Amino acid sequence: MGAGRAPEGDAACPHPNPPPAGEGAREQKQSPIIFNMTQAPTQRYARVLSIAGSDSGGGAGIQADLKTFAALGCYGMTAITALTAQNTLGVSGIHGVPAEFLKAQIQAVVEDIGVDAVKLGMLHAPEVVEVVAWAIDRYQLKNVVLDPVMVATSGDRLIAADTVQVLVRELFPRALVVTPNLDEAALLIGHAIDGIDALDAAADELLALGAKGVLLKGGHLPGDDVVDVLLQAGGDRKRLASKRIASRNLHGTGCTLSSAIAAHLALGETLPDAVAQARAYILGAMAAGAGVQVGAGHGPLNHGFAPVPTRRLPL
Numbered sequence: 001m002g003a004g005r006a007p008e009g010d011a012a013c014p015h016p017n018p019p020p021a022g023e024g025a026r027e028q029k030q031s032p033i034i035f036n037m038t039q040a041p042t043q044r045y046a047r048v049l050s051i052a053g054s055d056s057g058g059g060a061g062i063q064a065d066l067k068t069f070a071a072l073g074c075y076g077m078t079a080i081t082a083l084t085a086q087n088t089l090g091v092s093g094i095h096g097v098p099a100e101f102l103k104a105q106i107q108a109v110v111e112d113i114g115v116d117a118v119k120l121g122m123l124h125a126p127e128v129v130e131v132v133a134w135a136i137d138r139y140q141l142k143n144v145v146l147d148p149v150m151v152a153t154s155g156d157r158l159i160a161a162d163t164v165q166v167l168v169r170e171l172f173p174r175a176l177v178v179t180p181n182l183d184e185a186a187l188l189i190g191h192a193i194d195g196i197d198a199l200d201a202a203a204d205e206l207l208a209l210g211a212k213g214v215l216l217k218g219g220h221l222p223g224d225d226v227v228d229v230l231l232q233a234g235g236d237r238k239r240l241a242s243k244r245i246a247s248r249n250l251h252g253t254g255c256t257l258s259s260a261i262a263a264h265l266a267l268g269e270t271l272p273d274a275v276a277q278a279r280a281y282i283l284g285a286m287a288a289g290a291g292v293q294v295g296a297g298h299g300p301l302n303h304g305f306a307p308v309p310t311r312r313l314p315l
Contacts, residue, residue, distance in 0.1 A: 042315055043312040043315065044114075044315055045310060045311070045312060045313070046073070046116050046267045047075050047077065048069045048076055048115070049076075049110070049119070049141075050062050050065035050259060051078075051102075051118060051120050051121065051123075052147075053082040053124075053149070056085055057086050057295070059088065059252040059299065060252030060254075060300070061084070061122065062078045062080060064255045064256050064301075065121070065256075065259040066078065068259040068263060069259060070304075070310075071281070072308060073263075073308040073309060073311035074263045074311070075310065078105075079102055079109060080105065081096070081121070081122055081123055081124065082124055088294060088295030088297035088300075090297070099131045102128060102132075103134070106131070110141070115139070115141055116142075116266035116313075117263070118262065119147065120146045121258070123171075124158070124159050124163065125159075126163050129171060130166065133174060143176055143266060145176065145177055145179065145259075146175035146258075147257075148188070150164065150188075164188070169210075172209050172210040175212065176265070177211070177213035177214065177215055177232075178206065178213070179254070179257065179258045180216060181217045181219065182216075182218065183220065189205040189206060193216075195221065199229045199239075200231075203237070207233065212233050213230070213233065214229075214231045215229070215230050216228060217254070224243060224244055225242065226242050227241045228279070230271075230272065238275075245283065245290060247287075248299065249292065249299035250298060251300050252301060253286070253301065257278055257282050261275055264278055285305055286302075288302035289305070
């Protein structure tokens with residue numbers, strides 16, 4: 001027996017309801033808690049899986065995704081591709097998760113809980129991309145939103161050229177929509193996008209790489225307005241414009257937008273409606289977080305500025 005631990009029934013841990021004193025006194029019994037399991041469940045949550053990297057600072061990656069899923073009323077799950085040591089000032093270290101363990105995470109979640117939509121983020125190696133492609137086919141995963149995390153805010157490339165090639169070949173055709181920013185789009189199509197007038201042509205080039213849908217984000221272009229282009233296979237094209245929000249707290253904006261799209265798809269929205277509602281959510285989160293200081297650098301959005309109750313879908 002370890003030092004300092006009282007044995008069962010010791011006076012140091014008296015029974016909360018001691019039996020009455022005297023010869024033959026019987027120990028009082030507490031009534032058992034009985035759960036009514038006779039009625040089968042008729043509802044379930046809208047389930048969204050994030051396959052992405054972890055941001056220890058909490059502003060991007062799976063942390064931003066989970067906050068977004070919860071704020072929009074969904075049940076969030078994760079399969080972590082990489083661990084990062086980072087904060088509002090930048091990334092100081094990356095530790096990749098082995099592909100086989102990523103596969104185990106995905107299997108554990110999908111085979112028990114199920115998935116209504118998937119958000120894909122940081123996929124740093126060809127074998128990681130291949131595991132994700134295998135999972136999409138093996139489990140017939142739908143509503144896949146691919147955020148091709150390729151270029152850091154500093155302009156540094158985050159994945160090698162061979163990984164980009166595998167990403168395009170394996171995941172563009174399997175995703176419902178791909179959501180690159182301008183730097184990522186330029187890397188994919190091989191040239192810069194130098195103005196709003198060039199967005200439509202660039203979206204066409206991205207769609208030609210095999211994507212079913214493209215949301216090209218124009219936030220890195222100068223000007224008072226932010227213009228994004230949504231292009232779907234078949235030619236449906238929409239321009240979505242909004243006033244630029246002045247803020248230094250924009251860390252995780254791309255992660256949040258893609259995860260918000262996935263959440264709305266899980267709730268049954270069409271892609272155009274999911275994109276429109278996700279943009280409305282992110283604009284609110286940016287505005288609500290603009291005046292808040294988190295750390296000494298570029299802080300996060302306010303993901304919980306207007307949470308909704310967790311929504312339930314019929315079984």
